[in-house]
Amino acid sequence: MDVSKMQRVGEVIRSSTSGFTAQCYELDCFPPLGGLVKTKNADCELFAVVFNAATAGIDPGRKPLARGKDESSEEALYKASPQIARLLKSEFEALSVGYKEDNKIFQYLPPRPVPIHSFVYTCSDADVVQFSSQFEFLNTLLNSAVTLPHEELIAAVLRNISRVHEDKHSFLVAAGKHLATTLSGDYNRLRTILERIKQ
DSSP states (O other): OOGGGSOEEEEEEEEETTEEEEEESSTTOOOOTTOEEEEEOSSOEEEEEEEEEEEEESSTTSOOOOOOTTOSSHHHHHHHOTHHHHTEEEEEEEEEEEEEETTEEEOSOOSSOOOTTOEEEEOOHHHHHHHTTSOTHHHHHHTOOOSSOHHHHHHHHHHHHHTTSSSHHHHHHHHHHHHHHHTTTOHHHHHHHHHHTOO
16 A cells, blocks of 8 residues: 555544444544545455544543633634643544455455554545446445435545546446436435535
8 A cells, every 4th residue: 555645544443344433633634524545454455435523522421611702713712722632532434345455446345344553544546546447335335324314425425536537527427327227216315316416
């Protein structure tokens, strides 16, 4: 994995075959909803789609309190109370959608989860283009147990991926055709996704 062209955005703190949770190194510095990220285990690179992100207190028993009543801005608040940043953490959850082994992409769940403390990187444009040359990963997203509407997640994924394709329109048309076949019996879901990928 050539890390020189990617940005490290976090570290795995919970892991399973279906995905992982990563903690960000900086508060609120998440990859976007639907962003493609990757990490690796001993055998292969794993690709995952970000489906949720949150910032909360490190201690689950102590909720953050409003402290900025007398401050002029959020920056002033953090400057006046630098301990706040040390009491908070930002995390994101990502759903496994494929892996790369021997330079070949497989768009289904990896054989093993990534180890705890694996580094998580944003994918380079080349990674995104290579991964999105097939659309089977959309089936994984459609059938996943994520905590937000699948239609919103799929539309976000397609919007993000289309930005790095030279012919954005052709990519979205091809993705739409795949979804039309997959969702041929569910017109409302298909329409919702297609409406949300318009930019």
